[in-house]
Amino acid sequence: MNDEQFARLKARLQQVLGLDLEAYKEAQMRRRLTTYISRLSDDIDTFIAELGKDEAQLKELRDMITINVTEFFRDEAQWAQLRSTVLPDLLERGRGRLNIWSAGCSTGQEPYSIAMYLAEAGALDKSTITATDFDREALGKAKDGGPYSAEEMKGVPRAELTKHFDETPEGFVAKAALKKTIKFREVNLLADKFSHGYDLVVCRNVMIYFKPDVKGDLVQRFRKTLKPDGVLFIGATEALLGDDLASFNRLGGNFYRNSDGDEAKTKAA
Ligand SMILES: C[S@@+](CC[C@H](N)C(=O)[O-])C[C@H]1O[C@@H](n2cnc3c(N)ncnc32)[C@H](O)[C@@H]1O
Structure with a gap:
C-alpha cells in the first residue's frame, strides 16, 4: 500500500468506524492493515472504495485495529x-x-x-x-x-x-x-x-x-x-x-x- 492509499484508507476508516488512526503507530497499523487487506483483495483501491458496505467486514476490521486481547491478572x-x-x-x-x-x-x-x-x-x-x-x-x-x-x-x-x-x-x-x-x-x-x-x-x-x-x-x-x-x-x-x-x-x-x-x-x- 503506498502513502496515498494509506492516507485514503485512514480517512475512510475515520468515516465508517469513527476511529482516528492518526493517533496509532503508523508502521504497525500499516503492516496489519496491509496483511488484512491482502487476504481479501488484490486491489487496494477497490477495497477502499467499497469499504463500509459489508458490516461483518467492518466489525472484523474494528477488532483487528483495536486488538481486544486480555487476561485475568495479566502480568x-x-x-x-x-x-x-x-x-x-x-x-x-x-x-x-x-x-x-x-x-x-x-x-x-x-x-x-x-x-x-x-x-x-x-x-x-x-x-x-x-x-x-x-x-x-x-x-x-x-x-x-x-x-x-x-x-x-x-x-x-x-x-x-x-x-x-x-x-x-x-x-x-x-x-x-x-x-x-x-x-x-x-x-x-x-x-x-x-x-x-x-x-x-x-x-x-x-x-x-x-x-x-x-x-x-x-x-x-x-x-x-x-x-x-x-x-x-x-x-x-x-x-x-x-x-x-x-x-x-x-x-x-x-x-x-x-x-x-x-x-x-x-x-x-
Ligand atoms: C489489548 S486490549 C487491553 C485490555 C486490558 N487493558 C489488558 O491489559 O488486558 C486494548 C483495548 O484498548 C481499547 N482501545 C484501543 N483504542 C482505544 C481508544 N481510543 N479508546 C478507548 N479504548 C481503546 C481496545 O478496544 C481494546 O479493548
Whole structure:
C-alpha cells in the first residue's frame, strides 16, 4: 500500500468506524492493515472504495485495529505488587473506599480482576470501579460478566473462581454480586472527556498502540484525573520515560504516583 492509499484508507476508516488512526503507530497499523487487506483483495483501491458496505467486514476490521486481547491478572508479577503494596497503601489513604478506573477494559477481565482484589480486602462494597472501552461489543461481554471460557479463566485461582463466577453451559459468568460493583461505559480515550477524582487509574496495553506524542498527552490527562496521591498502573511494555514522567513518582514496576500530593504536603509542612 503506498502513502496515498494509506492516507485514503485512514480517512475512510475515520468515516465508517469513527476511529482516528492518526493517533496509532503508523508502521504497525500499516503492516496489519496491509496483511488484512491482502487476504481479501488484490486491489487496494477497490477495497477502499467499497469499504463500509459489508458490516461483518467492518466489525472484523474494528477488532483487528483495536486488538481486544486480555487476561485475568495479566502480568502476574504486576498484579502481585498491586495486591501486596499498592492497594493496601491506597486503601489506607482512602480509608477503605477507593475510586478506580479501568480504561481500555476490553472484555472485562481487568476490572473483574480488580474487583476480586477489592473483595479480598473487604473494600468492594465501599469502592467504585468504572470500566470503559470504545469497542461496544467487547464492552457488552464485559457488562454481561462473560461468558468466559475455561481457557480464559486460567489465571483465576480456584477459590476466587468458585466464589465469584457461576459455571454455565456457555462458560463462566461473573456472579451478580461482583458484576454490580462495576460501572461499564463507552469512552474513546482519544476524543471523550474524562471524569476525575480517581485513586487508581488502570490503563494497560492500550497506549502501546499510540504514537509517542499521543501517549504523552494521554498520560498527562490520566494524571489530571487522579487524586493528588493517586496511582497510574500501566502495561508491562509501556514504561514512562523522559517528559512522560513529569509530575509522577515511580513506585517501581508499572506503577506511577501523581506527585501533586508532594506539593500539598510541602505546603502543609
Ligand atoms: C489489548 S486490549 C487491553 C485490555 C486490558 N487493558 C489488558 O491489559 O488486558 C486494548 C483495548 O484498548 C481499547 N482501545 C484501543 N483504542 C482505544 C481508544 N481510543 N479508546 C478507548 N479504548 C481503546 C481496545 O478496544 C481494546 O479493548
